[in-house]
Amino acid sequence: MNTDSLTLGFIGYGNMAQAMAQGLVDAGVLPGGRIVACAAHYDRLVERTAHLGVRPMHSGTEVAAAADLVILAVKPGQVAQVCEPIRHELADPDRMVLSVVGGMTLEDYADILEEGTHLICAIPNTPISVGQGILVTQEDDTLTDQQRELFTQVFDPVAMIERLPRELVSVGTTIAGCAPAYTAMYMEALADAGVEHGLPRQAAYRLAARMVEGTGALYLATGTNPGAMKDAVCSPGGTTIKGVASLEKHGFRGAVIEAIDAVERGD
Ligand SMILES: NC(=O)C1=CN([C@@H]2O[C@H](COP(=O)(O)OP(=O)(O)OC[C@H]3O[C@@H](n4cnc5c(N)ncnc54)[C@H](OP(=O)(O)O)[C@@H]3O)[C@@H](O)[C@H]2O)C=CC1
Ligand SMILES: O=C(O)[C@@H]1CCC=N1
Numbered sequence: 001m002n003t004d005s006l007t008l009g010f011i012g013y014g015n016m017a018q019a020m021a022q023g024l025v026d027a028g029v030l031p032g033g034r035i036v037a038c039a040a041h042y043d044r045l046v047e048r049t050a051h052l053g054v055r056p057m058h059s060g061t062e063v064a065a066a067a068d069l070v071i072l073a074v075k076p077g078q079v080a081q082v083c084e085p086i087r088h089e090l091a092d093p094d095r096m097v098l099s100v101v102g103g104m105t106l107e108d109y110a111d112i113l114e115e116g117t118h119l120i121c122a123i124p125n126t127p128i129s130v131g132q133g134i135l136v137t138q139e140d141d142t143l144t145d146q147q148r149e150l151f152t153q154v155f156d157p158v159a160m161i162e163r164l165p166r167e168l169v170s171v172g173t174t175i176a177g178c179a180p181a182y183t184a185m186y187m188e189a190l191a192d193a194g195v196e197h198g199l200p201r202q203a204a205y206r207l208a209a210r211m212v213e214g215t216g217a218l219y220l221a222t223g224t225n226p227g228a229m230k231d232a233v234c235s236p237g238g239t240t241i242k243g244v245a246s247l248e249k250h251g252f253r254g255a256v257i258e259a260i261d262a263v264e265r266g267d
Helices: 015-026 042-050 060-066 076-090 126-130 145-155 166-196 201-222 226-233 240-249 252-265
Strands: 008-011 035-038 069-072 096-099 119-124 133-138 159-164
Touching: 008 015, 008 060, 015 035, 015 119, 015 126, 035 042, 035 060, 060 076, 069 076, 069 145, 096 145, 119 166, 126 133, 133 166, 145 159, 159 166, 166 201, 166 252, 201 226, 240 252
Parallel strands: 008 035, 008 069, 069 096, 096 119, 133 159
Antiparallel strands: 119 133
């Protein structure tokens, strides 16, 4: 099996599944016609799948029968119920299952899937839709070496794959998977300030977005410590340090750390 003959099936076709499908099709990993999907509401599914040519199906049973790689992309509370009727199909030795269900680890599937199911648990983030994603993947999985290689072939073009031990998956997921929301809030706040000072809204968003993208790219290209990246922008007696001092006064870094703590505590 390789990506040229792979059929991928989503069980659940909401925000995350659509982001993944979009990224994979746009990156040329596979055409929409080799992706199948089911969801709770068929009419809505038909609308959501049309533009990529993804094939809508009526049930998880149809998806499992059609797909070599089945992606569980429903809410955590729904996963046991959707897997129950297709446990046997999912355990087919030629099939692999990827769970992107928030908070679910390999161990959580012991009572949900049949023993021997080839399963990997990973959490993507929404930038996967533009080929700039992250997949935080539990180090332990039950894939064969060949399936693990195929998994990498499929997702490498659209995401950085970060394999972590079970106990670190949660915080890794929070930073990679939840923080796009916090980063979007930061961009929104920067743009609001820009608009307050007269910048047109779209220009303000463009500046904020490119700045976030470029700052991340600069770190990835150079590995410079983020503290040193900050220092490099702050000229002595200059403008940037005034903003740094103001952010510190208002607890900026503490607020970010507390947000991650809140997710990890499950507040
Ligand atoms: N959004 C994100 O950034 C991320 C999400 N995740 C995880 O991905 C999973 C999905 O999240 P998200 O896409 O945001 O949620 P959505 O609510 O957007 O999507 C959930 C999907 O599940 C479908 N569904 C519900 N019940 C069934 C059922 N019985 N059979 C088949 N499909 C069903 C829904 O169908 P319908 O649309 O018809 O109601 C919908 O398509 C969650 O576990 C989440 O933790 C992981 C990483 C990031
Ligand atoms: O908020 C959520 O439940 C999901 C999990 C990771 C990102 N979004």
